[in-house]
Amino acid sequence: MSEASSSRIVIVGAGPAGIRAAATLVEAGLHPVVIDEGHRAGGQIYRRPPDGFVRTLKQLYGSEAAKARALHALFDRLAEEGRLTHCADSSVIAVHEGRLHVLGEGDVKVIGYDRLILTTGASDRVAPVPGWQIAGVDSLGAAQIALKAQGVALGRRIVLIGSGPLLTLVGAQILKAGADVAAVLDTSPWRQQMSGLWGLATRPVVALRGLVLRARLGGRYRAGVTLERIEADASGVTAMRWRDAGGRERLTPCDMIGMGWHLRAETHLADLVGCVFDYDEKWRQWLPKTDAMGRAGNGVYLAGDGARLLGADGAEIAGRLAAVACLMDLGHVAPPIQADLRKLARLERFARGLARAFPWPAEMVRTLPDETVICRCENVTAGAVRERADFGGGEANRVKSLSRAGMGRCQGRYCQLAAVELVAAKAGCAPKDVGRFRGQAPVRPAPVGAFLRED
Incomplete structure (x- = not known):
């Protein structure tokens, strides 16, 4: 054999x-x-x-x-x-x-x-926004799963925030399904998006398809926005507060927010x-x-x-x-x-x-207010990460152990990139110099009973 x-x-x-x-x-x-x-x-x-x-x-x-x-x-x-x-x-x-x-x-x-x-x-690659821990805030992928697997929208009036092709795609899909999409807010300015054309031109049909989807969104799509905070009451999300490319403050009422910056x-x-x-x-x-x-x-x-x-x-x-x-x-x-x-x-x-046209909002993350929750699993704030960075020597895993950021159910899948940006900003270095959170088993939550076998 x-x-x-x-x-x-x-x-x-x-x-x-x-x-x-x-x-x-x-x-x-x-x-x-x-x-x-x-x-x-x-x-x-x-x-x-x-x-x-x-x-x-x-x-x-x-x-x-x-x-x-x-x-x-x-x-x-x-x-x-x-x-x-x-x-x-x-x-x-x-x-x-x-x-x-x-x-x-x-x-x-x-x-x-x-x-x-x-x-x-x-x-989904998500970036923290003040208020994103509130009920009614989901990832773009979650909104897409609900639509594909169950044929439902996760809200009655929806705002999507972030950047990248998935932002436009999910917005068009939800709109086509009959849901009310109030706004699609892209943090990447038009000039930044144009800078990626050299790469996007290698697949013109795909790029054109994306433009068609964006056209379907009409005036709902806004580029170069600044995300201020998510408003809420006891029941959950009530509005998205943001500034347009000209710096004018806007408030868009909604009961669901989907977020994501590519993958x-x-x-x-x-x-x-x-x-x-x-x-x-x-x-x-x-x-x-x-x-x-x-x-x-x-x-x-x-x-x-x-x-x-x-x-x-x-x-x-x-x-x-x-x-x-x-x-x-x-x-x-x-x-x-x-x-x-x-x-x-x-x-x-x-x-x-794509990466050049729709970048990760590093500067937005680095300047988040101290009270912003970074790790939703462990309720760790930006201020706590910055404080622990002083004791962690600018090293990701030390800050993780001191702050508990990345030690919850998702094991850093949604907070690691933001936490590293904050540590790097505090240490005055690049994110690559901070390192990454080490993976550990179990990589998914598992019931204790699943390990109790007679053999």
Whole structure:
């Protein structure tokens, strides 16, 4: 028996990257195990609604409906034919010595691997705004999930804030579904957005599609805004207070606010398996270091937004390349890859254009009032982070231990980037010099009872 056929290959994540990686391995005659938190494959971008849902694929996925249908059908066929093992509704919460600890229905099981392909995707990158801890404030991704999975809007009168393509997309989707979108407030000024055209021009059709969606928003879309604070009463959100590009103060009544500044890579598992990280100045976040095909060393491969933020099309290509890299390392005959590498390079240029056009609002975060909550899980304020930074020596994990920022349920997924900006500002250095919060198990909340097994 060859090494390739005897090796146990596990893929974590069944979005576009995970599906393509699995299909590539199956085509080579291997039988991968695919672990995914969703009930059915598709990931966040192609999330599937419950059975009996009345909205069509075109309504759910827009111009991406055909791609979603093809990926769903491909994975379902491979699973039904028994050519892969699908562990649905399962979360990998820890990794140790070639074994994954997987939380399923009520208990934790251990799955060993020889090769591991991580396609963990990304989540919303959010920046604190005074009042964002109030009920009625959600991420753009949460608003999109509610719309896709349940066909509901999370409010009666909605304001969306942030920057990036997802801001425009979610606004157009909610508006098309019939909800009342009062305003879409983008912190990136028009001049900044124009500076990214060199990269966006590498995918003119996609860029034009974004402009069409923005046109549908009409006067609701405002660029170059300054976000002041979220107003609320005992029942939750009541209004968004902001300043337009000319500095005029505005107050927009609403009962729900969705927020997001593009995406942040989901890297906790990559951290636990020992991947090396580099600070990406354009995206202003720490990303795992891999080669062009996704190799991260020690039999680990990364693909999709969990490694490089290239969107769904890039995730498919990266998933295929990671699987090919795995096959090559196992001595298997690999298919040609040059065309995929060229496509990935073009998508990289487009993504860099996006990062330049819709940047992380570093200055807004660094100048937040002391009373602003930074870590919603632990109710840690900006003032507390700044105070602990004086004792933490400008090092992220020391400030984390002293302030408890990043020690709650989300383990820093939503507060780490902001906390690091504050520490860097206090220490007078760049965020890359502050470092990042170390990942630790369990990477997801897990019930204690799940670990109480007789064996």
